[in-house]
Amino acid sequence: MSLSPRFLAFLxxxxxxxxxxxxxxxVNDVTSSMLFVVGVSSFVVSFFLVLYTIEIIVYREVNKMYRSIHKLKLKDFSISRKSLIRENNPLKRLNDEIFVYVAKKQKEIEELRKLEQFRREFLADVSHELKTPIFAAQGFIHTLLDGAIDDENVRDRFLKKAAKSLDGLDALVKDLVTLSQMETGAIKMNIEVVDLRLVTDDVLERLEKIAQDRKVTLKVKPDKLPEVRVRADPQRIEQVMVNLIENAIKYNHEGGKVIIHFDEEKKHFGVSVRDNGPGIPPEHLTRIFERFYRVDKSRSKERGGTGLGLAIVKHILNGHGSKIAVMSKLDKGTTFTFKLEKAE
Known part of the structure; x- marks a missing residue:
């Protein structure tokens, strides 16, 4: 309980x-009148002396602390000199404000450290991802320039490999640009009514060859839901479905299954992409949406991709006011889920 200076002086x-x-x-021979006079006079004198002492000590120190705060960024504080003077317990108020200020600055420092660590990791990842296709294409081209160009079979084979490496580099740069634009808000979602069932059918048709090569079965459920009309950006939501379904195919067991399920709710459609592959270890689940993060780097490299797909998916869905969730069990499979607003 806070005590005011006057109450404390009175007490x-x-x-x-x-x-x-x-x-x-x-004391002998002391009358009640004398006791009354002494009591009242000692009370009055003590009251004003104590009050003056408390206010001098307290507010002098408060002013010192206030001047110290003033040297800092005063906008970080929600107090003024007048409000402090009016407080019953200005030292407590000031102490609380300083505690909040220190906690806020500590949080900012931690965020800056995380950003610095993220920046270093990102630069290292970008350098590595760019270096791989550049060195590959460079090696093929220099080999041709050193004389292999005269051999028609070697020339065609090396040119195809160089072109493939450069195509991968082009895809990586495009994904980086897209992700950067999404993070800065440069890309706006063009929301309109989209039949997500139709978009999914088109995506499955495009990925059919990849699924056949891995003998993966693709299925859309439920059959009784012919239309899934949602409010979304057609191009971006197609990008989401391509990334999720292609990952489910690539990282599934050979001969596995991928099921895309739509769940109709009152105001939303729930969407899930489920596979019965090897699953994702629990320690990786919180990081799979980070840029360039790969659960198994060697296998991921073999199966292509820029390592930015899930990061782009996350930002696209955020732009739709939605969030993506993932559930996975080892040797049981992985399920990605999100919701989109139902179209009227």
């Missing part, structure tokens, strides 16, 4: 007056 003055009067009562 101390009363105690001083009571003690003085009590001791004086034991």
């Amino acid at each position: 101390l003055a009363f105690l001083i007056s009571a003690i003085t009067t009590s001791f004086l009562a034991f």
Whole structure:
């Protein structure tokens, strides 16, 4: 409980007056009138002395602290000199404000450290991802320039490999640009009514060859839901479905299954992409939406991709006011889920 200076001075003055009067009562020949006068006078004198002392000590120190705060960024504080003077317990108020300020600055420092660590990791990842296709294409081209160009079979084979490496580099740069634009808000979602069932059918048709090569079965459920009309950006939501379904095919067991399920709710459609592949270890689940993060780097490289797909998916869905969730069990499979607003 906070005590005001006046109440505290009153309490101390009363105690001083009571003690003085009590001791004086034991003196011989002291009348009640004398006790009354001494009690009142000691109370009044003590009250004003204590009050003056408290206010001088407290507010002098408060002013010192305020001047120190003023040297800092005063906008970080929600207090003023006048409000402090009016406070019953200005030191407590000031202490609370300083505590909040320090906690806020500590949080900012931690965020800056995380950003710095993220920046270093990102630069290292980008350098590595760019270096791989550049060095590959460079090696093939230099080999041709060193004389292999005269061999028609070697020339065609090396040119195809160089072109493939450069195509991968082009895809990586495009994904980086897209992700950067999404993070800065440069890309706006063009929301309109989209039949997500039709979009999914088109995506499955495009990915059919990849699924056949891995003998993966693709299925859309439920059959009784011919239309899934949602409010979304057609191009971006197609990008989401391509990324999720292609990952489910590539990282599934050979001969596995991928099921795309739509769940109709009152105001939304729930969408899930489920596979019965090897699953994702629990320690990786919180990081799979980071840029360039790969659960198994060697296998991921073999199966292509830029390592930015899930990061782009996350930002696209955020732009739709939605969030993506993932559930996975080892040797049981992985399920990605999100919701989109139902179209009227």
